[in-house]
Amino acid sequence: MDRAVKIAAPQPPFRLPPAAFALLRTAERSIPILVLLAAWEFATRAGMVQLFLLPPLSRVLVRFYADTIDGTIPYHIVQTSITALSGFFLAAAVGVILGAAMAVSRPVRYICEPLVSLAFPIPKISFLPIFILWFGFDVLPKVLMVAFNCVIPITSATYLGARGIDKYILWSARSLGTPHHKLFWKVVVPAAAPQVISGLQIALPQALIIGIVTEMLTGGDGLGSYMIRAVRFSDSETAFAGILAMLVTGLAYMQIAAMIRRHVLKWHTEAAAEG
């Protein structure tokens, strides 16, 4: 009886406008983060941890702000980005060409497949002393180290993407009259694009990780040196400001990469959303 009445007169459900809903969701998600940050500040102010090990958040923020205003942190972010992005784009150029060549040519595949498969799991950073021996202490060994790390995932993603293209797409394009010389750019490249971009998105954080490690190890400029110098001088406020700067940089890289992905893959509804 009760139920029948309800079905007969349904109430329009109350719905928040999407913008308000998104705002509430963000607020909800930031609660645990704010609690953690408050606990950090409180515990350090109350003297529950050694200030040397964990300086109060407020002091880290003050240092971060001061070093940002006087240009130190932006300078090091730019230096790190020059290393990481040079290596990344070098690896992207080599990796995409090599991966595509492996997909279309048997001899290239025969030679490169075992090399790529072996290079995948090796800790490539262990080659750094060799790179320094060969290329000196300047920015070149860092760039090449980043490229060496990034080229493997990009190559294998491109290869798998280009190999995995549905044969029916190629056949349809051909039967609909796509000339042979246009097949590659008009069909193969777009069809492999989601996987290639995924490979690039895997490689980009690695570029940053390796760029920062090489800066820690070889000195020079950049976020890695900025932070390791602070640790050597037991200046933990600057060390934490360095971590914050690295987090901001990493976040910016990921956001920009996701934006580019959405833009490039606009036509591909599923793939644009991933990653």
Added chain:
Amino acid sequence: MTQLAARLHFYVPVLLAFALWEAASQAGLIDPSIFPSLSSVLAAFVRLLTNNNLLKHAGISIFRQMSGFLLAGGIGIVAGILIATTAWARFAIEPVIRLVYPLPKSALIPLFILWLGIGDASKIGAIFLGALLPVVLSTYNSARGVNTALVWSAWSLGTPRLLIPWKVVLPAAMPEILSGLRIALALSFTLLVSAEFLISQEGLGYLISQLGENGDYPGMFAAVLAVTLIGVAADRGFLALRNWVLRWTEQ
């Protein structure tokens, strides 16, 4: 046997590359003072085994890597499943993980040196935290995608509610979890070697930089070769383990 032959055949180009390396050295095409020949590297490898305690350093490195990686794997899978299946964990942990995830993992090495000094603990800590995030996220993402029909069926067939995450969701998410673990495994080696390069008194990273500083380049190449072999062996071992764990799936 034929499988083994096929596998060896697959690696023929690698052997060719090594042969090319040795031939170029013998022909004097590459400068032996900065690029020692393969034969001298192999000789140095044998020398390191007897004189420089290569095995001791390797053992220390593997201990650090395995401790960090196993901790990260165990805690990461449990945390990922909890975030995917319980509201409070999703509320409390997920935003923190998402916030910290973009941090370049190498930032953790100096942090742990600051906190835990220059011994084993700082390396294990950096490897643990660095490898933890990919494991948590891959577990969470795959557990979230588990077919709800599986959960409902298990429930209706009488699986206790508390056991569903571990008896149903975990096995169903296992293929993707193992992919995340494989990425974490490679990352753990990168962090290990980086940390040992940066500051250490033992371990393979220390051995490499020590030999390099002494100008013993064949030895340095041999130590790099040792790290390479361990990395490849760990990955191939992991793949064999994965195939065994996933033997029930249709792959």
